[in-house]
Amino acid sequence: MLANGSSTGTDPHERARYLASGLRNVRVFNDTVRPFWSDDGKLFSYCRRTPDGTDYLLVEAGTGRVAPLFDRKALAARIAALPVAPEAAEPVDVRLARDATAIEFRLDERLWRATRDGLVLTDLGPVAAPAENVAPDHSARLVIRDHNLWLVDHSGKRPLTSDGEAGNGYGGFLGFDYNLAEARCPPIALWSPDSSRIATLRTDLRQVPLAHLIEAIPPDGSRPRLHSFPYPVPGDEHGALSELWFIDRNGQRVPARMDRLVSFGANPLISYPAWWSDNGGHFYLHEGSRDGDRLDFWQVDTATGDTRRLVIEEGPAAGRPCFSPSPQPQVLRDGRILWSSMADGWRHLYFVEPGDPRSRRRITAGGWNVVSILHVDEDAETVLFAAAGREPRLDPYYLQVYSIRFDGTDLRRLTHQDLNHDLSLPSRALTQVPAGSGRYPNGTSPDGTFFVAAHEAPDRPPVSALYDRNGRVVTTLEHADAGAAWPADMPLPEPFHVQALDGETELWGVLYKPPGFDPEKSYPVIDVIYGGPQVFMAPKSFGQTTYARYAEGLAAAGFVTLLLDGPGTPGRSRDFWLHSHGRMESCGGLADHVTAIRSLAADRPWMDIAEGVGLTGFSGGGYATVRGMAVHPDFFTVGVSICGNHDVSLYIANWAEMFQGMDAGSRRGLASADVADRIAGKLFLVQGEMDDNVQPSQMLRLVDALVKADADFDMLIVPGAGHGVAFHPYALRRTVDYFLRHLAGRE
Template structure:
């Protein structure tokens, strides 16, 4: 038996006397969930600018209630947008119930440009109120939105309407899988294509040139169909179970093949377009004509995501020319970092790329396919292009990591000229900045905060960079009085001993530094983003509540996640089992070395979706460190999950790397305690992924727990799952039998 397995026995006696995971801790945790809620005043984070004026409105939350504030930047004033008491009286009369002035139920608010009226939704009514008198009238009844389609349904290539030419002279349509046009003047019909068939049909989604003399249509060779089945055990409208099904492509499945074709209207000629530069397709999209109708462009994403091209087709000859040829030895992060902007004259475009090892922006000459210049550069990343200002020849953008030594995930804003000169910072402070820009990009509201820094909002002039006026400064007095302790932003070296890994540490409100506290990590290592929230008081409340049971709770972003260098990101490629665990372990050990009350010998982990895969992987691939894991709705074998996400990181074709990263294949290595949670109606990650892991664990003679939640989709199990998670960690990390639910959740 390993020596660390003997340690909890001696700890249990002291815990039993001192208390961690007791009924009192449970009750305090439950109470804190409510106590911490809505205790931050004067911290608006959404600002709506008016169309024509240098003015915006926002909602200010105080201890007294909500106030709608109108800020006039030109006059440097702020005042209520309307008389709240009068508005409450008007709504009470219209809705036939009491409405409080401090809690107006306004949604989808639109303030008129002249500020003399306001429209909004309240209950099921769309209302308009004249200002300042607050004379309100119902303008319509809100129809509940219909049930939307399933997010993973394939695009219907056949079900488009006929397409009218810009000059309204022609209508293009599909008949018998081929392209036809009809003269709107004479009603005469002309057939343009003859090569369409049921197995290679023309899609109904066609694109006319601006001069109405050319038409692009594309053939589609259908791909594979795959259906995922879900059994709804307890439908609300009938006694018997119901079988549900979803369209759900998985890694390796065959995809449709598209071929754009050109048609010249005056001569009724079909000009073939060679597919030699876009044969092995994952996707082909974004067909756009240039303003002068000389060319059209489209984007080609190769299967495996190691080649991505912007292709241009001559509008007379059909010759294909490469404008952008993006390549990577690992993967192109098309799903997270793709950005393209075509200048209005069609001669240049801007394109984001990680070719330098960092995500940056480049300016291209469309005619030659050559890079004119790098617009941004450096050991930091372009996160978002906010605005391309063609008149001023400049770009406003958001970036991460611009300040060495600071948290590299903190967002800053800057402006730069098209030619890469004149880079100027718009924000400077050591905080996460979220900017809201006026319609003419003259001003912006800067909402600055960190996990440990309450937000401050100010208006700045973009041209001068000067502060114009303060907006609000948060007051967290009530939150602190409720017992809340700010997270600590903590960094430590990763696996290479050089790279800083960043995260947060959350402690119990009544922590005794003389005790030892087990660690629970909330994990999500999906490569599409980073996950430690950088703004104040966002997403951390559930972690504060968990800490109240007697844990130190942490969250961090290890290698393999996004928005650092390309090398940092590439750790995930064909290797999702890595999940940054070596960095996470080093980080937690560094925290335990700094704080003696952190017990790095008792570490638990939980997560959902990709985080569920990571959590189970912790006790399968690293049981020497992680003692207990709760894995919810996990994609435990990437071959069972949806195609787009898994092929993006694990590659194509399907090779041995998929089995190497599979929790199912390696289930026999389980060395810690494991709780699996899955919703029976999860149509994001196939529930079979969890069930196959359970089957493999059973066959490997491994002890584990499995909770299936009836009627639930992709989630951590809801409140029921949260309780099971609490009890699991108390039992296996604190070595204490959890209290009865009726005692620990009073009133439930």
């Protein structure tokens, strides 16, 4: 529902700040329904937000009947009668307990359980701090102290490991994004379902070369401070070496009997799904090759440490499921593995036979992609799954829900709205149980009989409904209320599709128009680009993605902006995705962006591209901005490049090695410095001083080349800012001003 809309004033900076801040998401009521199911799948709870407050509701799945989740008055009276009355008046994050007889919630930074009539109240202990990893049953928490894991429970604190040391510790992050925040992050460990053990890594970083940052203005006002952290780049000999351990609450340890996992990127338990079996007897994990062309799927006996390789997947991009939409494998009772593969050019489901890791028996087929497995019914031999691209004339990224039999017959479409479907996906392979719940929401009931989905689009607020396994709508749960979120005088986003440079391939994206839009007027155009081969950027839902926030913010300042996913980005066929592999300088189809914008402007005279187009992006988009201005100088005439990874040979190793190639020669000529002398337009470089993802040295290499070319350019380094500097209020204001001055011709 869209009503009067929000008011953000007339100042372009204020308008840009509002939409770029993500506040629009917060002001949409009931855009998502996140179910918490009872174990028998007959009931679930969810939270309804309204302008007047929050309601917690209980749904009877078979009938769709909705009722209050608990007796508010009785619970309030019981809370007020506590020996020490809590400061907060209302419980938050309330959800149905698995046994359906009680609720769980947070109150005053403690976890509580109460019967639904509110008469019996149990204190479950404190909410986990940001640096703690809480057990599923809330009975214990993990922390890191001096590179070792410690257990905190009702009896106090005690070490689970004692041999950890600097550069060779337990449970730590090794991903480049987390180095400076490590002390504020929970240990990387996965609890067993019964909360008795953990799976974690001991990671040796001692031979990994270091990257460095200098913090010019530390918070305590002291002299500049050096920060150094492991950061492998392409061609480095040594990466992180990780041992997998299973540790019980008494510190008894079992090592996995396998070679150490080698990583040149993030922690292996984060890079790929890893999880415990339901009975805790086995642990499953993936191991990807350094070049990204092989993926092994392992089973580990958690009592003995014995390992078994269940699946071997080989071929172009086979080892990169974490960089494209792909389902988590499922191990069936008879040992068969429900696996996904792009071997035929599209991601489909197969059975892999136990003991034959290269065997494949096809289940799904066609020019479309399976994105996630929602439920496997082994007795009925059916799979419930989400897929994209199967329905003609629909945006090929839009998710629909289907079911199919194990033998590949009886494929049924269960959602029939020609829109995207947002689903709360199963999250077994996550590292931390959220504070206050002990579990994650799941859109699908435990027995697969029901599922909850919201149909929506960038210009259509979501409508959430409960479906049964035959696709019947049991009840409509919520119509999102976006009336207070979207600026009243600003048009809704416009999804579009155009032909690519080849004249055949359809490309899809979203246009954003400025406040007070008048089709009789004309507006300067900004292409908001990312171009990395691991993610598509144009949103498919009403909610704001990171790049949508940025594009909307710039549109609110008076521009037409767009997000477009060109060749070389994921979510389509393997051939479409591989377009950028080995040619990362194409930045997800820069030439296709030019063709698409010209095509759009031909049908939309209010898009003013006569004097050039603006180009901006951050991270990979910062690199794409410079490359676009150099390769298409007559088209992209004004650019704001933010924290760009301007030289992939000095960026985190797995980015270039997976997507460009292992040979050092393949990376020659890719650096922004190599094309600096070809830039003719107005260029503004923005960098966060403390960016541990893309260090300032990347930008300074480009600056050095621009200086040597005697080129004019503008530059901003924001002290203390990190990789998200694009949303820093000062950087955003300067970006808006730069485009207003040089693209719109306004001071």
